Amino acid sequence: MLRRILLPTILIVLAYGFWISPDFKEIAAGVSIFLFGMLTLEEGFKAFSGGVLEKILQKSTDKLYKSVSFGFVATAIMQSSSLVSVLTISFIGAGLIGLTQGIGIILGANIGTTTGAWLMAGFGLKVNIASYAMPMLAFGVILIFQKAKSLKGIGYILAGLGFLFLGIHYMKDGFEAFKETVDLASFAVDGFKGLLIFVGVGILATVVMQSSHATIVLILAALSVGQITYENALALTIGANIGTTITAVIGSLSSNIDGKRLAGAHFIFNVVTAFVAIAFMNQIISLVEIISDAIGIASDNHTLKLAVFDSFFKIMGVLMFIPFINKLVNFLNKTIKSSSSKSTTGSDNARYLNDSVLELPSTAMAAISRETKHLYENSFEIITHGLNIKRRNVVSSMPLDEVIQDSYSKSPVDINLFYVNRIKGVYGQIIDFSTRAQSAMTPQNIEVLYKIKLANRDLVEAVKNTERLQKNLVKYSNSANEHIKEQYDTIKKDLAELLRNINIIATTDEEDVVLLLLSKAKIHTEKYDILANGTLDKLIREGLITNEMATSLMNDSVYSYDISKHLITMAEVIFTDMNNLNDEMYLNDGDISEILNKKDEL
Amino acid sequence: MSIKKFIKNVQSSLGLGDYKVEGKKKAVKELLKKLLDRKRELKKAIEKASDKKNLQEELEIVSLEIKKGKEILSKLYAKKIKGSKNGK
Numbered sequence: 001m002l003r004r005i006l007l008p009t010i011l012i013v014l015a016y017g018f019w020i021s022p023d024f025k026e027i028a029a030g031v032s033i034f035l036f037g038m039l040t041l042e043e044g045f046k047a048f049s050g051g052v053l054e055k056i057l058q059k060s061t062d063k064l065y066k067s068v069s070f071g072f073v074a075t076a077i078m079q080s081s082s083l084v085s086v087l088t089i090s091f092i093g094a095g096l097i098g099l100t101q102g103i104g105i106i107l108g109a110n111i112g113t114t115t116g117a118w119l120m121a122g123f124g125l126k127v128n129i130a131s132y133a134m135p136m137l138a139f140g141v142i143l144i145f146q147k148a149k150s151l152k153g154i155g156y157i158l159a160g161l162g163f164l165f166l167g168i169h170y171m172k173d174g175f176e177a178f179k180e181t182v183d184l185a186s187f188a189v190d191g192f193k194g195l196l197i198f199v200g201v202g203i204l205a206t207v208v209m210q211s212s213h214a215t216i217v218l219i220l221a222a223l224s225v226g227q228i229t230y231e232n233a234l235a236l237t238i239g240a241n242i243g244t245t246i247t248a249v250i251g252s253l254s255s256n257i258d259g260k261r262l263a264g265a266h267f268i269f270n271v272v273t274a275f276v277a278i279a280f281m282n283q284i285i286s287l288v289e290i291i292s293d294a295i296g297i298a299s300d301n302h303t304l305k306l307a308v309f310d311s312f313f314k315i316m317g318v319l320m321f322i323p324f325i326n327k328l329v330n331f332l333n334k335t336i337k338s339s340s341s342k343s344t345t346g347s348d349n350a351r352y353l354n355d356s357v358l359e360l361p362s363t364a365m366a367a368i369s370r371e372t373k374h375l376y377e378n379s380f381e382i383i384t385h386g387l388n389i390k391r392r393n394v395v396s397s398m399p400l401d402e403v404i405q406d407s408y409s410k411s412p413v414d415i416n417l418f419y420v421n422r423i424k425g426v427y428g429q430i431i432d433f434s435t436r437a438q439s440a441m442t443p444q445n446i447e448v449l450y451k452i453k454l455a456n457r458d459l460v461e462a463v464k465n466t467e468r469l470q471k472n473l474v475k476y477s478n479s480a481n482e483h484i485k486e487q488y489d490t491i492k493k494d495l496a497e498l499l500r501n502i503n504i505i506a507t508t509d510e511e512d513v514v515l516l517l518l519s520k521a522k523i524h525t526e527k528y529d530i531l532a533n534g535t536l537d538k539l540i541r542e543g544l545i546t547n548e549m550a551t552s553l554m555n556d557s558v559y560s561y562d563i564s565k566h567l568i569t570m571a572e573v574i575f576t577d578m579n580n581l582n583d584e585m586y587l588n589d590g591d592i593s594e595i596l597n598k599k600d601e602l
Numbered sequence: 603m604s605i606k607k608f609i610k611n612v613q614s615s616l617g618l619g620d621y622k623v624e625g626k627k628k629a630v631k632e633l634l635k636k637l638l639d640r641k642r643e644l645k646k647a648i649e650k651a652s653d654k655k656n657l658q659e660e661l662e663i664v665s666l667e668i669k670k671g672k673e674i675l676s677k678l679y680a681k682k683i684k685g686s687k688n689g690k
Contacts, residue, residue, distance in 0.1 A: 510636070511632075511633050511636065512633060512636040512637050512640055512667075515633075515637075515667055516640070516660065516663060516664065516667075519663040519666075519667070520659070520660070520663060523659070523663070584670065584674050585633075585667065585670055585671065585674070587663070587666065591666055594666075595659070595662050595663065595666065598662065
């Protein structure tokens with residue numbers, strides 16, 4: 001109900017605002033242009049995808065100190081923390097970086113903004129970003145019409161930045177009348193009350209002007225002519241730091257869930273830092289005095305002391321937050337949830353497939369690979385249920401003889417129901433997503449994607465074969481005939497061993513361990529094939545099992561063999577990353593025969 | 603001299619060559635080192651163990667992997683030599 005009336009209400013309020021105030025029209029247009037700039041910028045970054053941009057970004061943000069440095073350098077160059085925040089949200093929205101790296105960039109950007117205060121206080125300089133908007137738009141649009149993908153990408157980035165600057169410019173223009181009425185001298189108040197009032201004024205001024213730099217210019221101007229006290233100027237700086245997060249919040253509106261979480265992180269970081277600064281204001285002022293004296297700033301040079309305060313306050317905030325980044329990420333993941341992640345049917349859905357990365361081949365491939373691992377986890381669980389063994393026992397170091405004795409359930413589990421709920425939907429979504437993603441991929445990428453699709457099919461086949469195997473496995477595991485019981489227990493044990501080894505392969509980084517376990521699994525699959533090794537012939541010949549049992553065992557040994565084959569093939573594709581050595585280093589059929597023949601000779 | 607030729611000359615003089623091949627060579631060397639260490643440990647373990655069957659099987663697999671790794675490495679070196687001859 002609320003949603004139905006929300007949009008018309010917003011439209012009516014906007015229309016009324018446009019009718020009564022030309023300034024409001026300009027502000028609203030500024031916000032719209034700003035948001036459009038974000039979309040254009042995202043298009044630009046997507047044009048550079050295909051691996052190169054992702055790699056540069058991943059390399060420059062793969063460690064916390066790198067992402068903090070990246071944020072610092074980018075902000076120092078562009079002189080706008082709001083812009084870096086918006087760019088970071090675009091990177092996240094495009095799937096180029098994760099939330100933790102994004103938060104690192106934001107922390108760095110906060111320190112980067114202090115360079116602006118130093119420039120303004122020390123040299124009276126200010127880079128006016130709005131003046132770059134028009135040439136950027138003109139050059140950008142010309143480049144967008146070029147055929148070359150890279151030129152098109154640069155065009156979109158330039159146009160996107162141009163629109164962002166233009167949007168901020170229109171917002172500022174719209175508020176110009178308001179800005180002129182703000183007389184900082186009229187607010188000069190002493191004590192804690194004054195501190196809170198000026199923090200509030202700082203927030204308001206920055207929200208109105210969409211730029212903490214603009215607020216700081218006002219603060220410095222007022223401070224230099226004695227309109228406000230030094231203490232009030234410090235409070236205004238704290239307020240400006242909170243107000244600047246509003247730009248990131250607006251930017252996150254058109255972004256995906258991670259973009260919204262990043263805006264949340266930005267907001268929490270700036271607000272918490274501001275509270276700490278307010279609480280310890282006197283101590284911080286004393287420290288700023290000591291630092292200023294140490295670096296030779298005159299005691300009456302309040303503008304430079306303000307720059308020292310700005311730097312100290314922001315560096316302190318970053319140092320304070322660094323130990324809690326992972327906790328902050330967990331908190332944001334819990335509190336800001338995607339509306340589409342919950343299923344009403346109780347069935348499982350894809351977790352990593354997001355349409356926003358469809359045009360980013362490397363990122364899309366990574367998403368499909370992660371989703372396949374998700375499908376593997378579901379398949380692993382279902383196969384253990386089908387074998388009537390417990391997953392936690394399989395992944396432990398419990399002896400396999402004990403693993404197969406500790407049953408999961410007294411009655412057979414409905415594998416088909418599990419298949420429908422946990423496999424079918426996710427598998428379908430992976431195939432659908434892969435088909436759409438491959439239109440933006442190179443032939444080499446498509447070749448890799450094809451292998452991943454086959455790995456998914458292997459998982460589905462393994463689950464289906466488990467369902468076929470389950471019936472007789474339950475029946476003969478409790479049979480009075482020791483010989484048939486032994487055979488089915490062996491099937492269970494072999495598959496449990498394979499699942500355990502694949503779990504190790506999935507969780508280790510040691511390439512030699514992966515190679516060894518995959519090779520062993522291949523050899524064991526061939527060695528334990530009772531059709532090939534003569535076990536079945538012997539049981540029939542000696543009359544140890546009935547004809548019916550023999551038929552069942554023959555069919556089920558084929559299912560078991562197929563499950564092993566499918567799981568091994570899947571693991572080779574999904575869990576190995578040996579610089580494309582995979583195919584050459586893996587044992588082939590000839591190698592396996594060679595080892596098996598050697599054993600026979602022994 | 604064309605730009606492409608200039609870049610090629612700079613690459614060969616700096617020894618940058620085919621960095622993909624270099625990366626692959628490094629990966630194979632590291633893997634071979636691990637496999638050789640494992641082989642040494644397995645041999646020691648076999649001498650002490652009472653049940654040698656499983657260890658013997660692992661030793662055979664590791665030996666085969668080492669053989670394959672060495673073959674890949676020699677192919678990569680051959681590629682490099684061929685590449686540098688063509689460069690000249």
